[in-house]
Amino acid sequence: MKKSTLTLAVALGVLAQQAGAAGFIEDSKATLKLRNFYINTDNRNHGTNTTSNYQEEWGQGFQLDYTSGFTEGTVGFGVDAIGLLGIRLDSGKGRHGNPTSASYAGSVFPTEGDGRAVNDFSSLGAAAKVKVSQTELRYGTLLPKLPVISYNDGRLLPQTFEGGQITSNEIKDLTLIGGQIEHVKGRNSTNNEGLSIAGANNARTGQFSNQFRYAGADYKVTKDLLLQYYYGNLEDFYKQHFLGAVHNWAIGPGTLKSDFRYFHSTDDGANSNDPTHYTTGYYGGTTTKGKVDNDLWSALFLYTVAGHTFGGGYQQSRGDSDFPWLNQGDGSSNYTITDSQIQKFGRAGERTWQARYAYDFAKVGLAGATAGVTYLKGDNIEAAIGDRTEWERDITLAYVVPEGSLKGLGIMWKNATWRSDIANTKDQDENRLILSYSIPLL
Numbered sequence: 170m171k172k173s174t175l176t177l178a179v180a181l182g183v184l185a186q187q188a189g190a191a192g193f194i195e196d197s198k199a200t201l202k203l204r205n206f207y208i209n210t211d212n213r214n215h216g217t218n219t220t221s222n223y224q225e226e227w228g229q230g231f232q233l234d235y236t237s238g239f240t241e242g243t244v245g246f247g248v249d250a251i252g253l254l255g256i257r258l259d260s261g262k263g264r265h266g267n268p269t270s271a272s273y274a275g276s277v278f279p280t281e282g283d284g285r286a287v288n289d290f291s292s293l294g295a296a297a298k299v300k301v302s303q304t305e306l307r308y309g310t311l312l313p314k315l316p317v318i319s320y321n322d323g324r325l326l327p328q329t330f331e332g333g334q335i336t337s338n339e340i341k342d343l344t345l346i347g348g349q350i351e352h353v354k355g356r357n358s359t360n361n362e363g364l365s366i367a368g369a370n371n372a373r374t375g376q377f378s379n380q381f382r383y384a385g386a387d388y389k390v391t392k393d394l395l396l397q398y399y400y401g402n403l404e405d406f407y408k409q410h411f412l413g414a415v416h417n418w419a420i421g422p423g424t425l426k427s428d429f430r431y432f433h434s435t436d437d438g439a440n441s442n443d444p445t446h447y448t449t450g451y452y453g454g455t456t457t458k459g460k461v462d463n464d465l466w467s468a469l470f471l472y473t474v475a476g477h478t479f480g481g482g483y484q485q486s487r488g489d490s491d492f493p494w495l496n497q498g499d500g501s502s503n504y505t506i507t508d509s510q511i512q513k514f515g516r517a518g519e520r521t522w523q524a525r526y527a528y529d530f531a532k533v534g535l536a537g538a539t540a541g542v543t544y545l546k547g548d549n550i551e552a553a554i555g556d557r558t559e560w561e562r563d564i565t566l567a568y569v570v571p572e573g574s575l576k577g578l579g580i581m582w583k584n585a586t587w588r589s590d591i592a593n594t595k596d597q598d599e600n601r602l603i604l605s606y607s608i609p610l611l
Contacts, residue, residue, distance in 0.1 A: 193247060196238025199611040204230040205604040206325045208276055213596035222595075224266045226277040226286065227259040230325040235611075245300040251310055253292050255325045255357075260286040277325050278357055292359045294329055308333040315346065316411040316430070317383050317401030318495055321356055321502040323510075328356040328500060332381075346399075347384035355499035362497055366406050368448040368458050369440075370498040376439070376446050380404040381495060385411070393417045405438035405446055407461040407493045411504075423474025428482075430467045430506065434493050436460035450490035450517040451551035463488040465515060469506045471525070476532030478541075480525030482506050484514065491516050507545055510563045510585035511597055518551035537571040540564075550591065559589035579605040 209225040233252040239245030257278055265286045266275035278286035294310025311330045312320045321328040334348030352361040363377025370377075385399030397413035410433045418425045439446040440460050447458040469482035484507050486492055492515030494503035507514035507521050514521040527541035543563045550557040567581040583601040 192238040192245070193240045194238070197236065197611050199233070199235045199609075201608040201610055202230075202232040202234065203604075203606045203608070204232070204325060206230060206277065207600075207602040208324075209600050210276065211598040213598070223264060224276045225260070225264040226257070226275060228277055228325045229256045229258055230254070231256075232326065239298075239300050243301065247298045247300070248295060249298060249307070249309075250293070250295040251312075251329065253294075253326045253329075254289065255291070256289045257286050275357065279359065290357075290359050292329075292354060294331070294354075303339045304335065304337040306333065306335045311348075311350070313348070313350075315383070315385065316397060316399045316413060316504040317385070317409055318350065318381065319502045319504055321500050323502070324356045324500060326356055328502075329354045331361060342389040344387040345384075346386070348382070350381040350383075350495075351379045353495070353497055355497060358499060362499075364403055364495055365497050366403065366448050366461075366493050367491060367496050367498075369406070369446050370496060372498060375498075376405075376443075377497075378404045378406060402437060403495065406436075406440045406448070407434050408437045409434045409493065420472070421474070423472055426471040426473070428467075428469040428471075428506065430465075430504070432463070432465045432492065432505075434461050434463045434465075434488075434490075436462065448490050448493055450488070451553070452489045455553045457553075459489055461493050462490045463492050463515075463517070465492045465505065467506045469523075476529040478525070478527040478529075480523075480527075482523045482525075484519075484521045484523075486515050486517060486519045489517060507547075509543065509545060509561050510583060510601075511587040511599060512545075512559065512561055514545055514547045514559070514561075516547070516550045518549050518556070519547045520549045521545055521547040537569040539567050552592065554592060557589065557591045559587065559591060561585060561587045577607055579603075581605070 207227040212222050231254040235250040237247040237249065239247045255278065260278060262285045265280065275286050279290050281287055296307045296309030296311060298305060298307045309331065311332060311334055312327060313330060313334065314320060320330060330350045331352040332348060332350035334346065337345040350364065353364055354361055363379055364381050365375055365377045369375050381401065381403045383399065383401040385397065388396045390396055393416060395415045399411040401409045412431045414429045416427045448461050449458060451457055452459040464487045465484065467482060467484035469480065471478055471480040484505065492505065495501060502508055503513060505513065505515055507523065523543060523545040525543045527539065530538035546560045548556065548558045564584045565581065567579065569579040570576055581603045585599045587597045
């Protein structure tokens, strides 16, 4: 038995003995989340990329979340748990994605030995937690959403991480966070995997690490100004510093939100000299892999008034490498303003402009209905054949029943188009249709 698994089992045993303590049961919550997810992706031919031209899958997901309270006393103990089940409703060998030796699975489901999607897949995770005053330690299954590590929830089931995290709110308006992640479980997988980055994350021959350490602080200077600093280190791959500032300013009848972000990323350990640990980018001539070397900064402005939100932003990536983040190759997210439905827009040298518009129909009497569109244009992407470009347009329409017996039932349609002149890629058109509903059990 792995050391981490044994430690968690012992902790859960202690909690079980104290489960009757006041607070542990009384403050417990359990929710069953249902998600019906359909996706189709049309890969338009050009270049020499040989991935499947068309992918289409449909499934039903079940996510059971349990959160206990804490036992009484100076030191409180508790446990959280998450159960995940995905059931295939429709797929096919030709529409599953035909994974290659470098990939993990299809768009939504794990892959059988014959190249077809599995009928179903499931996993169970738990995290023991300890609380002293306003400081809380968790160890086990985590879903972090921080500037240097963020789980992905863009398919049927969410991606999960395994490790430990401590969060402290002892000082007013200051939150301190630190932790270490050891494994990740993909959104279309039941297996714990090592951690990696683009360029080194080949599913069968890639290089992986079991140590991602991170720490940071959120300081609320005023009710309208938040300052952030975070540090992340994936052993043998990269080190990353993050600075951020978010400010809300009442202007006229509306509010202007300003969001500034800066990442400084450098190599670590084997990534500095071992080609098997190299990441993607452009290093001159025809060299497209090397050590991590990236500075990325961005600014996003959103003005909200009478249900309308108008937005614009700019991001620039500098250095020889693409922007690095935890990316095992089976679906991931990062904390950039350009993390979109299809692409990330953080390639070496890339400059990205974006425009956004969203509307909340509650202002015209249709509560629960929203719509939004985002357009991103990236240029100056460094490549051996000269600077390349890409653009993406995302549309989202959503409705959540606001009241009545079906309160909380949601439907969402997400449509995206991506085009580029980057070598060995395919243009993409994608649709996602999502039905969701949550049932409180406790």
